[in-house]
Amino acid sequence: MPAPRADLVPLPRSFHDRDPVTVARALLGQRLVHRVAQGDLRIGRIVEVEAYLGPQDRAAHTSKGRTRRTEAMFGPPGHAYVYLIYGMHHCMNVVTGPEGSGTAVLLRALEPEGELPHASNGPGRLCKAMGIDRRHYGHDLCSADLFIAAAPAVDAADIVVRPRIGVDYAGEWALKPLRFYVAGNRFVSRP
């Protein structure tokens, strides 16, 4: 049995229990880790994210109110909000704080660390590469098998800020600078 990597431990819930813009910026550079099975450990550095600001944010799913679908996004921080989009792609969010705020950060792209079975640029590909699907809806990201692990942070000067992708229906909210990615990183979905 291989020795566990001491550097791969979950970040504390307090990391996620902050406003979504702060968490979005802080997540850049951190590792997403999924122990799919014995001998299948998948790791990627987060290089692109989007912040969703809660019920007043017309682009956020929680703007539709508290439903069975959005329950996880209204739940406590540090959990996964996973949903199926366009009938075939999963997207993963990290719920941010405080509980009940309906805020989250969408993970849009990873830089692979080691082997991943598929490309991980784009929110649907990211989930496919990491083996994440609806089974992970509401999953605690401060757990042993699927979590965010600490890695060197990205310098603020290397963070590019842009409007979010695919939310044109959201009026003025579509224009707000809530997408963040690592400047020059080749795994960003839309540089």
Place this chain on the structure above:
DNA sequence: AGGATGATATCC
């Protein structure tokens, strides 16, 4: 530029 493909919200 268009189609895949299914859950969800929002109508009738």
Place this chain on the structure above:
DNA sequence: GATATCATCCTC
């Protein structure tokens, strides 16, 4: 119960 919409991706 029907339908429009969708925080996308792939192929043409």
